[in-house]
Amino acid sequence: MLHRYSTVITLVLIMVTALFMPQVSFAADAVPAAMAPAEGDHGESHGAPAVPAAPVSTTPWWIWPLSLFIVTFILGILAVLGGVGGGVLFVPIVGGFFPFNIDFVRGAGLLVALAGALAAGPGLLKRNLASLRLALPVALIASAAAIVGAMIGLALKPNVVNTLLGATILFIVIIMATAKKSDFPIVPKPDNLSQSLGIMGIYREESLGKDVEWTVHKTLPGLLLFIVIGIMAGMFGLGAGWANVPVLNLLMGAPLKISVATSKFLLSITDTSAAWVYLNQGAVLPMIVVPSLVGIMLGSIVGVKILAKAKPKAIKWMVIGLLLFAGLRSLLKGLGIWP
Secondary structure (H helix, E strand, O other): OOHHHHHHHHHHHHHHHOOOOOOOOOOOOOOOOOOOOOOOOOOOOOOOOOOOOOOOOOHHHHHHHHHHHHHHHHHHHHHHHOOOOOHHHHHHHHHHOOOHHHHHHHHHHHHHHHHHHHHHHHHHHHHHOOOOOHHHHHHHHHHHHHHHHHHHHHHHHHHHHHHHHHHHHHOOOOOOHOOOOOOOOOOOHHHHHHHHHOEEEEEOOOOOOEEEEEEEOOOHHHHHHHHHHHHHHHHHOOHHHHHHHHHHHOOOOOOOOHHHHHHHHHHHHHHHHHHHHHHHHHOHHHHHHHHHHOOOOOOOOHHHHOOOOHHHHHHHHHHHHHHHHHHHHHHHHHHHHOO
């Protein structure tokens, strides 16, 4: 109990420290103020239309990180109840409704997903649910693809990123609404590639009270799909749990618990690779990242307590509705229909 309260107090202190940092430098999609020509500078600039100065905001700077903390706290609760990663909710909602440049939102989204993965990874490995034999070849491919995706994403214009992000979120909504899960997929025979890589294992299934042996098949198509998943994860800062689990479970035939746990562990590798690209390009700002991480983590703690009493189906459709709205917002914002 003491450890739990000390963790909460530490997170709150970190947030308070970040809120009152002397240098505030988060970015919004604003037009730079017009620069008047130097005195006596006449010539080519004569007759050029003056660029209007950007309107000065009267909103106190601390309103945005505080609002971000409140929103991410709610998202942390919904992420646990809906069984999705925080990044897939964070990026479209914060990018669509906060005045932050989409590059900074994506950088923060990767760190939000990374924080959850790092917190859960050691426990999943200790319980033999996350499989290193399954994770390592997938992580090698997905992390390399995530670096490429991050570089592509930072090179694109914000309106293009928002349009593609909106389309991707709507695609995720379709997957979440239609995808089925299989607790113990039938794998008639492991393929040669999975046998060569030694992708197999055994874990304790408490609900059945016995050990379950598992193996995978269709390994090559699965690994090729992780190239696409990695690029999308790096490009949009979403994490990739929404795509990892269906591929591992439905295509390759890993048990559902192994798929979920391995996917969570994978994020700690894939998102780290992409996050370094954003960090190196200066697209990770403490004023956005710190309130987001604190909010998501505290919300997750509350979400775990609510989970036992909540109705999973109702929460699932609430999360799908939220993603649908956020995806439409990003798509219309990118197209210039809903600026």
